Amino acid sequence: MGNGDISWSCVRCGRAFGAARPDACVVCGTEAPSILGIPILTFRPHVSIDALRTQLATVPDAAQPVNREAVKRVLDPALAQTEGLPRRPIGTSDFMATRMAGWEDRFTYLYIDWTDTEEFRADRAFVLDAVLRHCPDRSVAAVLGCGAGGLVASLATAFPASLGLDVSLPHLLLADHLLRGGALSLQLPQARWRQVSMRGPTTPPRGAGFIVADAAALPFAPGSISLVVTQYLLDIAGAPTFIAREINRVLSPGGVWLNLGLPFRRSSDPPDAGLLTCDDMPAFLDDLAFDALEIRRRRAMFHDLSALDEWLPASVHSTIFFAAKKRGDLAPDPVARAFEGHAARRGTAILDMIPRLIAGRRIHLLEGWSFGPGGAKPRVELIAASGKSMSIPGPLGAFLRRLLSSIDGERTAREVLAAVGSASDDALTEDDFVVLLRTLMLRGWLEIGQTRPSAQRQP
Ligand SMILES: C[S@@+](CC[C@H](N)C(=O)[O-])C[C@H]1O[C@@H](n2cnc3c(N)ncnc32)[C@H](O)[C@@H]1O
Numbered sequence: 001m002g003n004g005d006i007s008w009s010c011v012r013c014g015r016a017f018g019a020a021r022p023d024a025c026v027v028c029g030t031e032a033p034s035i036l037g038i039p040i041l042t043f044r045p046h047v048s049i050d051a052l053r054t055q056l057a058t059v060p061d062a063a064q065p066v067n068r069e070a071v072k073r074v075l076d077p078a079l080a081q082t083e084g085l086p087r088r089p090i091g092t093s094d095f096m097a098t099r100m101a102g103w104e105d106r107f108t109y110l111y112i113d114w115t116d117t118e119e120f121r122a123d124r125a126f127v128l129d130a131v132l133r134h135c136p137d138r139s140v141a142a143v144l145g146c147g148a149g150g151l152v153a154s155l156a157t158a159f160p161a162s163l164g165l166d167v168s169l170p171h172l173l174l175a176d177h178l179l180r181g182g183a184l185s186l187q188l189p190q191a192r193w194r195q196v197s198m199r200g201p202t203t204p205p206r207g208a209g210f211i212v213a214d215a216a217a218l219p220f221a222p223g224s225i226s227l228v229v230t231q232y233l234l235d236i237a238g239a240p241t242f243i244a245r246e247i248n249r250v251l252s253p254g255g256v257w258l259n260l261g262l263p264f265r266r267s268s269d270p271p272d273a274g275l276l277t278c279d280d281m282p283a284f285l286d287d288l289a290f291d292a293l294e295i296r297r298r299r300a301m302f303h304d305l306s307a308l309d310e311w312l313p314a315s316v317h318s319t320i321f322f323a324a325k326k327r328g329d330l331a332p333d334p335v336a337r338a339f340e341g342h343a344a345r346r347g348t349a350i351l352d353m354i355p356r357l358i359a360g361r362r363i364h365l366l367e368g369w370s371f372g373p374g375g376a377k378p379r380v381e382l383i384a385a386s387g388k389s390m391s392i393p394g395p396l397g398a399f400l401r402r403l404l405s406s407i408d409g410e411r412t413a414r415e416v417l418a419a420v421g422s423a424s425d426d427a428l429t430e431d432d433f434v435v436l437l438r439t440l441m442l443r444g445w446l447e448i449g450q451t452r453p454s455a456q457r458q459p
Helices: 045-062 063-083 092-099 106-114 118-134 150-155 171-178 240-251 280-285 334-343 394-406 413-421 430-440 453-457
Strands: 015-018 140-144 161-166 182-186 192-201 210-211 225-232 251-261 290-301 316-327 356-358 364-372 374-381 389-392 446-449
Touching: 045 063, 045 171, 063 182, 092 394, 092 430, 106 118, 106 171, 106 182, 118 150, 118 225, 118 251, 118 290, 118 316, 140 150, 140 240, 150 161, 150 171, 150 210, 150 225, 161 171, 161 182, 171 182, 171 210, 225 240, 240 251, 251 290, 280 290, 280 316, 316 413, 334 394, 334 430, 356 413, 356 430, 364 394, 374 394, 389 394, 394 413, 413 430, 430 446
Parallel strands: 140 161, 140 225, 161 210, 225 251
Antiparallel strands: 182 192, 251 316, 290 316, 356 446, 364 374, 374 389
16 A cells, blocks of 8 residues: 555646645635535635535425435534635626535435445445556545545545545535444435435544545646546536546556446537447547556446335446556646636736637527416526536526627637626626636536637638
8 A cells, every 4th residue: 555645736726735735725825625624625615615505505495304404414513614714705607616516316326325235335346346456556546526425435445545526515524424434314305205324334434535626627736646436427527538637637657547437428529429438438548648457338236226115216227447547648738727827827828718619519598487376487497518407597597698699719718708797797807707717618518729710720
């Protein structure tokens, strides 16, 4: 085993911190608050904290009484801790971060990972076997999009440091409660509200912990992680290539990436291209400077609830398993550099670049009415580039309409900001706008080119 030392860096400006992570980046000022020992290492940590406050305020309406009590018992101390933190304004442009921080419908993940299900036992054995066969250097393991965090606990048996990263603070607080030996009794919506009791290990695994972070903007220094695991993440990530680039950046030389999950697509793929499967993995990995060690289709149970009730679904998926070794560093990406440079106040090159929406990834904004016993209500529905649809507040709809119509593939980011910022209800600062642009790019809503298409056509 290695020594498990973690080397950190700033998610926004890339500043390397070494082993001592500061409360705020000395270069760009990005804060790194912790809630009940879980650091929040994202572009906008205050948004996760605000989302925790507002979502907890809505728990009484959203959940069954049993769930409401159980969730509040765990999350109330977290909420109390947020009271001591300064409040920062949340603008309309923060909607991407707010949207991703939900906890609803996540209880099945907790049930699978923390009640000794056959499904979790199979996944754990599979991953630990792959670690034994492919991963000689065992210092720091990171599970990206770790959800309920069962694998984080399992990997702590093989690594001195095992970290679970996810964008959802409420979900990680529940997972951490279990990891530290706590108990939780929940009624599962997907299991016809059957109640399940779960409990973490009597001896909490040493070296295991959680971090709120985006898999496409990791808080680790280059070359600092020995193993990265992604499980059911690439298929839901809007732009898996950015996640893969980050994995390449943080893995140590010869470090290993294990992936288990459904077929997925890159945002750059033509609209009519199918999903990538095992056959496409050698080229996908090669492009990202990984050597494939093993690629195969794996039949895996997914959220099998049949042990709870014989009428509940027992589902088995064909999944992609690969183990890949980092071959070398990727060439630096000029767009990523420009974003980091802007955060570090080293330049504004990013504002001279051209954002454009991606062909075949249409975003729909549907404005209409919904009718019910309470009368008619205006309603705005957003169907994102990923195909996921959600109801959004009217002012956000108006903001998105201005933003998306300004991104015409000709205007620079600076010109888009001028068009959107002046018409915004809340003051949209240049920093807010650049963070929003970066988040939209990392989620696969848009891409950013260095020059205008018309300039490229000139001889
Ligand atoms: C389908 S669940 C899978 C959870 C877990 N890996 C498992 O297999 O049980 C995907 C998880 O990834 C998280 N997630 C989604 N996008 C993410 C991102 N960009 N960075 C980090 N976590 C993300 C979600 O919050 C969710 O917990």
